[in-house]
Amino acid sequence: MATLDLLLHPVRLRILRTFLDGRPATTAQLRERLPDIPPATMYRHVATLAGAGVLEVLDEKRVRGTVERTYRVCWDRAALGPADRAAMTTDDHRRAFTAFVGGLLADFDQYLDGEAVAPDTDGVTYQQAALWLTDEETAELLTEIRAAVTSRTGREPGQGRTRRMVSLVAVPARE
Template identity: 50%
Template sequence: MDSVELLLHPVRLRIVQTFLGDRTLTTSELSAELDDIPPGSLYRHVARMVDAEVLEIVAERRIRGTIERTYRLRLTAAQITPEQLATMSTEDHRRAFTAFVAGLLADFDRYLERDEIDYVRDGVGYRVAGMWLDDAEFIEFIEDLSRVVAPRLANGPAPGRVRRTVRTFHIPAGPDPTPEPPATDERE
């Protein structure tokens, strides 16, 4: 199974997203976080991801006659390469985007289920912004954003740190990317 097919499955994509932030989890911990997925199904998906080397076993311990494994995401194996991206069908992209949006909704639903919610304190936000950028300005924007985000991806768990999910989406906003020239007052 190629990595596109492996990663575009909605359950496996949720597993990948749960491991983001350099987390290590046992299947029990993973099952507690993804409690809407039947354990047998979750274990099968984890095994498939281990076989594909997307998840690696970082520890094992014996508990009551069984082996409990702790897993970590191999981030380099959990990404779709630019070459693979270029060969994805429209339906593949639709499935990937649907999984992206479903993950976003699930994350927000989990946040809303908390006993105490404070959007400002918790740093929760969502926003849509429109920008007029030519291709060079857009590339510069993406590079600037990467410079801000990249060093923080290396942060590990520490006292006072909270694992936060940041999702981005960029798309041309309409069929005609060229703005109309401003109207002039003919009386001038």
């Protein structure tokens, strides 16, 4: 299993986020997607993630005297286990949530900085709802949402398909 420090490093977090659509990538492709990260930094953090078993090598081929590796994320190894989550302090949760929200803000800024931005027709939504649910009803709702999202992952880019980031936050609201 991954550790909080491994996953919450800003560069490694950005690298992992590029894999959210399930598509493998080489380090060169990662550099194209994250051009602001210096090459040496990218290679070092990819090696760290691979060494921790979070990235898995799918393929290797010789390219101009070097080996080009194609990686994919082992999501079961990129997640904190129940014992790790239970051991997280309040500050650890604060750090993790801040990193999550930072990613959301970066995605939204990237969208807004694009060409022909049309939130009303692009399916952009952000909303919040207050639901009165038992623990069992909450678990059922989250299972349904995960199933709906999971059934749509792994689809290939194609005609009419736009890569969309879907995020979910569920937090008990204190009265």
